[in-house]
Amino acid sequence: MTHERVAVVGIGQTKHKKRRDDLSIAGLVREAAQRALDDARMTWSDIDAVVIGKAPDIFEGVMKPELYLSDALGGAGKPVFRVHTAGSVGGSTAIVASHLISSRVHRRVLAVAWEKQSEGNAQFGLGGGKSGSIGAGGAFAPWIRAYIRKSGAPEHIGWQVAVKDRQNALRNEYAHLQLKDISIDKVRESPMMWDPLHFLESCPSSDGAGAIVLTDEAGGDAAAADGRAPAWVLGTSMRSEPSSFNGRDPIRPQAGVDCAWDVYRQAGITDPRRQIDVAELYVPFSWYEPMWLEGHDIAPVGEGWKMVDRGETAFDGDFPVNPSGGVLSSNPIGASGMLRFLEAALQVRGTAGEHQVDGAKVALAQAYGAAAQYFAMWAVGTDKP
């Protein structure tokens, strides 16, 4: 291996909420970052570089927030980077940070992704500031309709994912939604927001941030020697494709297929269904769980919904998806990808607490963005690659 091995040695996140009215934006990112530093047994001065990710600036109306946040994240005198790849940005942020280490440019990097949705309005932002925004749900609903029609999946699949992720969230103290009485009936009877998507099949709007501290191999070894198992990065990839052209398969975008196989190849995975123990997939609308199972070749095309139906993606299934509760339970948009990536690291470190999947040694995390055209994925493992 010619590049440096990368370890995740610190993980932190905020309590995600509809409105964190107790914190400024700087306070929000610092809550996550400080927890990641504490977890890594580091202070601000130990960090060589900072990578910041968030979704469009129009969501909070702070233009170029990375300028204002540089000193809030201890960035004075250090390289600070801003990453922006729409909804996938939290994942891309982690990946950019990992590349700063694998390329041996830096040894200890802090990556932070965030969104404070309560300061603005995402529907407004996604609609370009105009009336009649279709929002993310309206944009994805037609593809979900197409998936349902083509796969022949029964409609309860979407309700089942919606219930499963909310039940998982009850194990995760940081998750925004804590719907103790969630049920299939409740999902089915919730208002139809973007036909065929019900309200409870959709993600909430959240304030929140997630942060990780990454180090080189020596840093990972030192953490391990100290009894704090790191998560080793096994593979990373980002891919994109144009949003609209004749012949595009938006249900199973080629960029998502390529991104997954690039990660699998680096991680030595030839049979993702068997070799991956747990996955955190970006599922803002319930149907995206079976769609990504197929879109990343975890299930054969047309069969993703059957994995859901058989309970295989449930917390106690043999391929748990989104033990954290997923985007369906917490959606600080810019941070949502980071939350997938850090949950995967928590799982293989064995530090996921109540939502720990037994024996998780290899975890996959994925985030996607815009018109399902940006992908960011990584695989992390307990064992050094």
Next chain:
Amino acid sequence: MTVSTQTVSTIQFPYKRTLGPVMGRFFSELTARRIVGIRSGERVIVPPMEYDPETGNELARDFVEVGPAGTVRSWTWVAEPIASHPLDRPFAFVLIRLDGADTDLVHVLDAGAEDAVHTGMRVAPRWRDEPVGRIDDIVCFVPGERAETPEGEPGEAQEVTTMEYFSTITYTDVLSPTLVRYASNLRAGKLTGQRCPQCNRVFLGRGYCSVDAIRLGPELDEDLPDRGVVSNYTIVTPTPYPGQKETEPFARASVVLEGDEMVIAQQQILDLPVSEIRVGMRVRAEWMPEAERDAAEITSKGWGTVAGFIRGWRPTGEPDEPAEQYMNRVF
């Protein structure tokens, strides 16, 4: 017929900031006509910060009252204020080192004339009559040692936790020659696109092929039919937000033009209840009357929009096309 080569858009939003415990304290103190900083080691930082800007370390909440008078450390004269400036007459933006502070506060100085401003001059705040907990509770600074304070006591500090920030941005979009031609054709009631010589795909108003990344020039222009098939749709339950005018569920459909060419997204289907829209339904364009056609919605950020030229699409009543063939075509 020609259209303008640029479009102007304005977007506005009332953002609501949460201030947090440190900036919140600063704005709360302003309501009692006090200015506070925070102690960071030997220094006093004004306005206060939650952390040491040099190290990132959390600061203890040790607030210190400063000013209200101070010394101008630097300045720039604004001879012709614009609407968004804090004063409607010529003024100076100033960096003020308030007495007791170790950092400079950015504010404005009402000094009458440029030659009345100099670095090192002493200034003091002019307070607003009814403080609200915003930076403009200090209307401006004025020359001299004495604050200009309205009659009466300010009373207890009010707790300020949020700040409304009304954002308004007006931007000008310069249209590419391709878009100008596209919009001119729409004005004439014609839908046109360019066919890529490499992959045979048609694109509306782009001037390049998104797949092959090659330029598509005017010689590749082609008239397209204004008839098509509903390939997919969404029914949106509108959520309220500032500027939202929709209140009832509305449908937006994607229309694949006849001949399986380009998709036109987010279209209205006319004269049909939203619940009756079907994938595969055949439709034809309903053009706006010529006098009402308007290119204001044509921007370089929205490829292939027909807004302002085609009101919507009306079912033709012909038999549906097979849905499976079309469903993937959304954008």
